Amino acid sequence: DAKTTQPPSMDCAEGRAANLPCNHSTISGNEYVYWYRQIHSQGPQYIIHGLKNNETNEMASLIITEDRKSSTLILPHATLRDTAVYYCIHRIQGGSEKLVFGKGTKLTVNP
């Protein structure tokens, strides 16, 4: 299975930007980078995805390096409700439909 590497935990002050890094040095050319999060034991929530270009939506921004070996998820103004485990996932080339979840990064937003 394709592998991503994320720090196990991070802290962020409420109202500040949270920058969550992910290394995916084995990513292939047609594999997208997806970010999900899981708040407590709820179902994983889709955040954003991208291939090469930086992406932004109402939840977050995704910055992908030019060599595509790493990416950063940015939550521009973190709130207490953003405390969650964040997963960086890339889709495995070859037709596999499954999302492979790692351990993710536990982000704690502090007041």
Add this chain to the structure above:
Amino acid sequence: EPEVTQTPSHQVTQMGQEVILRCVPISNHLYFYWYRQILGQKVEFLVSFYNNEISEKSEIFDDQFSVERPDGSNFTLKIRSTKLEDSAMYFCASSERVVAYTDTQYFGPGTRLTVL
């Protein structure tokens, strides 16, 4: 905003009993999935389903498990004879799959299965 729903939110059963977990995917989605998460562990893929067939399954998805789309709205996961180690959160997901490898899977809130 459309969402995936799951029932029940919590199911308690005795070992050896059959359970059926139910999911209503997002209405225009065609691809359906089950994942599970044992307490404190990673979210694990179980099975994907399209056009009334299993399209992919993991090693976890053995003969004790089955999936079905009994009507136009529900998607079910059946565990025939539950074991203690089946205790977990079970998440249903669905996707539209407009373009392969870029579809987004949307997850339901989960069913907590407790096997006693």
